[in-house]
Amino acid sequence: MRDVSHRQPQHFSESAILINVSQGLPNPKRKTMPTETPDGYPITELVRAIDARLHGPVELRITGVNNLEQAGPGDLALLASHRLMDQALHSRASAFIVPEYFPDLNGAQLVSAYPQFDFVRLINQFFTKTPAPTGIAENVVKGSNVSLGGDVSIGPFVTIGSHTTLGHRVTLYPGVFLGEGVTIGDDSVLHPNVSIQEGCRIGARVIIHAGAVIGSDGFGYVQHEGRHHKIPQRGIVVIEDDVEIGANVTIDRATHGATHVRQGTKIDNLVQIAHNVTVGEHGIIVAQVGIAGSTTIGKGVMIGGQAGLIDHLTIGDQAMIAAGAGIEKDVEPGARMSGRPAMQSTAFFRSHILVQQLPELKKQISNLEKRLAAIEGKPPQTRKTKKST
Structure with a gap:
C-alpha cells in the first residue's frame, strides 16, 4: 500500500478532525434552517414540517426534544398513547406531539396521524446536530487505483485497499479498514474501527x-x-x-x-x-x-x-x-x-402456564393417590426422594 500522508487535507488537518469529532464543533457541511435562533424554532414551523394540527400558542418556540420524564421548558416530547398520560401530566415539556387532542394535557399539542414517525422526522430535520468529520486527514493509507467520490470525509488512520471505490459523500471515521476491492455506496457512514x-x-x-x-x-x-x-x-x-x-x-x-x-x-x-x-x-x-x-x-x-x-x-x-x-x-x-x-407462541404460553401450575397439580395427584389407596384398602405409597450429597 502507498502512504499518502503527504497529501494536503481538503478542509482541515488531522488534529482538527480529531477536535471536530470529539468536541462537537459545528459541521461546515450542515445546512441549518433559516429561522434557527438561540431561542429555538417557532412551533408553527414544526407544525408545517409534518402537516400537523396545532392546539396551543402560535408564538411558542421549541429549543429541543426529550422524553416525557426529562423534558423541560422549551422541549417537545412524544405522547404516543393513553398509557403514558400519567407521565405526560407530570411532564415539564412545553409541547407534545400526540395522536389526538387531550383536553387535560398542559402545553401545546401537535396532533399527528403518525406521532412516532413524525417525531423522528422533526428530530432529523431540526434537532440533529451531531457533526460529521469533513475532508481527508493527513495520515490516510491508500492503495493503488482507489476511486473517491465527491465530498468524501476520511478520518485519521484509515486504511483503504487497492481497487476500492467510495461513492459520493461517504464518511469514514478514524481507524476504518477497507480491504482490497471493496465498494462503498453514496452517503454511507462507517464509524470508528x-x-x-x-x-x-x-x-x-x-x-x-x-x-x-x-x-x-x-x-x-x-x-x-x-x-x-x-x-x-x-x-x-x-x-x-x-x-x-x-x-x-x-x-x-x-x-x-x-x-x-x-x-x-x-x-x-x-x-x-x-x-x-x-x-x-x-x-x-x-x-x-x-x-x-x-x-x-x-x-x-x-x-x-x-x-x-x-x-x-x-x-x-x-x-x-x-x-x-x-x-x-x-x-x-x-x-x-x-x-x-421454539414452538408456536400460543402453544408456548399455554405450556408456560401449565409449568407454573405443576406444584399444585403434584399435590392434587398425591391426594388422589391417597384416596385411591384408601378405597382399594392398600397402604399409601411413599415416594423416595434422592438425597443430595
Whole structure:
C-alpha cells in the first residue's frame, strides 16, 4: 500500500478532525434552517414540517426534544398513547406531539396521524446536530487505483485497499479498514474501527457502527483423520441500501457466492451472521442473535434478542421470533415463535402456564393417590426422594 500522508487535507488537518469529532464543533457541511435562533424554532414551523394540527400558542418556540420524564421548558416530547398520560401530566415539556387532542394535557399539542414517525422526522430535520468529520486527514493509507467520490470525509488512520471505490459523500471515521476491492455506496457512514474485508460490497446510505467486522472468514472446517482442516472462504458479503449495522456486529463472508443482507434491514449490536446467510428486506435483528450458516430469512422478519437459529433453515416472510428462542426447524411465513426449542407462541404460553401450575397439580395427584389407596384398602405409597450429597 502507498502512504499518502503527504497529501494536503481538503478542509482541515488531522488534529482538527480529531477536535471536530470529539468536541462537537459545528459541521461546515450542515445546512441549518433559516429561522434557527438561540431561542429555538417557532412551533408553527414544526407544525408545517409534518402537516400537523396545532392546539396551543402560535408564538411558542421549541429549543429541543426529550422524553416525557426529562423534558423541560422549551422541549417537545412524544405522547404516543393513553398509557403514558400519567407521565405526560407530570411532564415539564412545553409541547407534545400526540395522536389526538387531550383536553387535560398542559402545553401545546401537535396532533399527528403518525406521532412516532413524525417525531423522528422533526428530530432529523431540526434537532440533529451531531457533526460529521469533513475532508481527508493527513495520515490516510491508500492503495493503488482507489476511486473517491465527491465530498468524501476520511478520518485519521484509515486504511483503504487497492481497487476500492467510495461513492459520493461517504464518511469514514478514524481507524476504518477497507480491504482490497471493496465498494462503498453514496452517503454511507462507517464509524470508528469498522473493518470491511476484501471484495465486500456496501450499498448506499448504509450506517455501520463502531467495531463491526464485515467479511471475516466463515467458520468452516472439514474433519479428516481426527484433525480439523480449514475450508477456504472465497465468497463475499453484500450489504444493500439503507441497512444499519450495530456496534461489534460480525458478518462472515460466504464459502462461495455471497452472504447477503438485503435492503432496509436494521441489525442491533453484537449480532453474529454466519457464512452464506441471506437476510431479507426490512428485517429487525436485536442484540446478541446468532444465525448459523446458510440460513435464509425472509422479508420483514423480526428476531428478538439472544435468539439462536441453527444452519440451513428457512424463515418465512413476516415471521416473529421471540427473545431467547431456539429455532431448530423451518418457520412458516407469519408465524410467531417462542421458547427453546421454539414452538408456536400460543402453544408456548399455554405450556408456560401449565409449568407454573405443576406444584399444585403434584399435590392434587398425591391426594388422589391417597384416596385411591384408601378405597382399594392398600397402604399409601411413599415416594423416595434422592438425597443430595
